[in-house]
Amino acid sequence: MRYRTTRLRRTRAATRVGAVLAALVLTTSACGGGSDDGGGAADVEVGQNPEPQGSPQEGGSITVALEGETNGWLPGVSRAASAGFNVLYALYDPLVMQTGEGNYEPYLAESVEPNEDFTAWTVTLRDGVTFHDGSDLTADVIARNVALLKQPTSTLTGTLAELSGVDVIDPLTVRYNLTRPNAAFPAILSSTPGMPFSMQNVDELGQDGANANPVGTGPFVFDSWSRDDRLTVVANESYWGSDLDLGPYLDEIVFRPIPDEDTRLLTMQAGDIDAFQTLRGSTVGRAQDIAEDGELAMHTFVGNNAGTSILNVLVPPLDDVRVRQALAHAANQEQLIEVLGGTGLTPRQTQFFSEDSPFYSDNVAEAYPTYDPDRATELLQDYIDDPQRSDGKPVGSPVSLTYACQPDPSLSELAQAYQAFWNTVGFEVELEAVEQAAHISNAIGTPASVPPFAGDYVANCWRSSGGGDPYNVLKTEFGPVEQQPQNFTNYTSDVITEQLRVLATTTDLEARQEAVEKIGLDLAENVPILWTASTVSLFGVDPAVQNVSTWQLPGGSQGVGLGLNQGGVTMWGQVWLAE
Structure with missing residues (x-):
């Protein structure tokens, strides 16, 4: 045990839309955000x-x-x-971590090795590692962890859908067996699926008790x-x-x-x-x-983290692509960025990967719906006049929806801006403030949802990330609804299914870039996600x-x-x- 000194914490002593946005931007600017004229966010050198x-x-x-x-x-x-x-990375150690170059290397693990077709990954653990309660980190613990993580009620069921099980090879070696190839499987082990937790603690307290009293191997207890x-x-x-x-x-x-x-x-x-x-x-x-x-x-x-709105494509009227396209064309991204104080700081986003990513696509950026309120009005009216409209309302009835966001002032301003844009082209939009924990839970849904985990929301302000390998990101976001609780939009397609298969079975960069672009083009056309800007x-x-x-x-x-x-x-x- 190291000797530690104790030191106290240091302390230190034009249109309706235009009118609404003008007020919102004035409020935001008055707080010092986002202007280009000497000071504020535009002067931040990101990454320096x-x-x-x-x-x-x-x-x-x-x-x-x-x-x-x-x-x-x-x-x-x-x-x-x-x-x-x-908090999680303070309490737990992941088996694998990402380097600044984008590679994945062992962290708590000693080594991580695939078989020839990427359908099995063998992980060797470090010897002598103990949990905070004194119990040992062993291959048996990893196997029991995985069994819990794959339970139907687990938040990681979708992430681990292709994991058929774990074999204990010896006290410090496990083999993760997959139902299909995944060349990017180590990236999964860099987050919660790869954070070993004490089974002694779970056995004593149960999962709910361990959720409130966590025990990992991390640097802090x-x-x-x-x-x-x-x-x-x-x-x-x-x-x-x-x-x-x-x-x-x-x-x-x-x-x-x-x-x-x-x-x-x-x-x-x-x-x-x-x-x-x-x-x-x-x-x-x-x-x-x-x-x-x-x-x-x-x-x-x-980086690849961005502000978005997620649309639940299983809930009328958002189950109709015309309505989703209308929402996209109605929103002026540049003005939304201004409301958020990001002008001059963060670029307009159109896809999961930012411009400095090898998986960014100019074609996807061009295909994503641009601000066009006339087109938005046309698409919405086409739905309104459709006798087979999915919401079951009579022809000519207005289209209404609820947009939920956390009760943070800047997000409230963003929600009001979206509401103004959408109301102007003919939507009736109600805003709902939801605390963050409930906001996430609503997006995931419950086992009682039909289908399970279909989400208890219509449209949510959100934050979406392309961080990590594109296969793991896009599989989680748009895999089969019944297998992916974190497919918050509930959207998938034949195009996505086929291109995910490509991403899973090759490490060739050009082939993977082409697959990501095809998925991005599909999303730009069907818009289950509305993009705002990169997140600082x-x-x-x-x-x-x-x-x-x-x-x-x-x-x-x-x-x-x-x-x-x-x-x-x-x-x-x-x-x-x-x-």
Whole structure:
């Protein structure tokens, strides 16, 4: 056991649409977001993050404000978004992690090897790793983990649909057997499906109890959780990664969910927290003003994570492609970006992969519906006049829908902007505010849904990510509804099924790019997802907080930084406080 010093946390003292949007943009701009005229978000150099100063120091406590609460912390039960993954990566170690170059390398695993046709992957575990409760990490534990993760009620059922089972080869070796080839299977093991958890803890507390009292192998040990207030973790003094310079360096981290953007930033300015997370362009712009005074260090990332709206294609009237296309043509993306304070900071998004990704397609960008209110009105009227319209209403009846979003001021402004655009072309749109945990649960649905997990929503503001390998991303997003609870839109097609087969069976880059493009063109035509813009992930921290975006893997490779998982997530075990 290492000797640790104790140090207290540091503190520091024209049309109806046009009229609505003008008011919304004025409100956002007044808060310091998104203008191009000297200051604000447009001046942020995304990715130009502070290098750590000095060598790692042990000791101290920090408080981190996250954008929302999570329903719990056990893989397969937890429905975490980016906020929750900050906690999960502190408590658990994934078997595999992504490098800054986009490759996947062993982390908690010693090695990961495929067979010739990618239908089986053999994972060798590190020897001597223990869970926080003292129980050993073994191949048997992995096999029992997988059995729970594949239960029908698991949030990971879809992700692991092609996994037929796990064979225990010896005490430290398991073989994952797949029903079909998956050349990108290691990427799955970099998130919750690859985060081993203590079966001793599950046996004692049950899954619900373990969800509230998690036990992993990670750099921090769960201490306490007061839901919607704070979760505290303390250093794992017996951490296997300490000798590999993987931390932990801090004594304690307190994670606080603060959903309101203004409150989160003001709490940081008041010195009550040491770091805060945001994925809102307007808040990034305001944080830049503070950073210019030297009171804040900014760690930013823009990647394949983007703001979207998901449409439930199993629910009338969104089961009709004319209605979805009308919604897409009615929305002016550039003005929506302006409402969010992202002008000059984030580009318009049209697909799962950003322009710097090898899987970005100019053809998909050109095919995605452009702002055309006349075309939107025409498509909507065609549906309204159809005697076979799917909502069962009489010909000529208006089309109504509910658009749900979290009760964050910037998202409320976004929802109002969408409502204004859609109402103008003839929709009747009702807005609904839903807290983040319920928002995610509603999108996933319940086993009682018909079909199961069809989602309890019509249209949701959302965040979609192309992070990771495109096969795993697109399979999860658009695989068979009955197998993929995270196919939130419930959309799939023959084109997608065929191109997913290509992605699963080859590592040839050109063939995979062509497959991704075909899927993107299908989505651009059928629009189960409406795109807004790339999401800027920011951690604003006290300048004393070091190494937020430069963590490493056991073999010495640089990690993917704040691009971890969906973006806006870091490895807090490798963060320290400067002297």
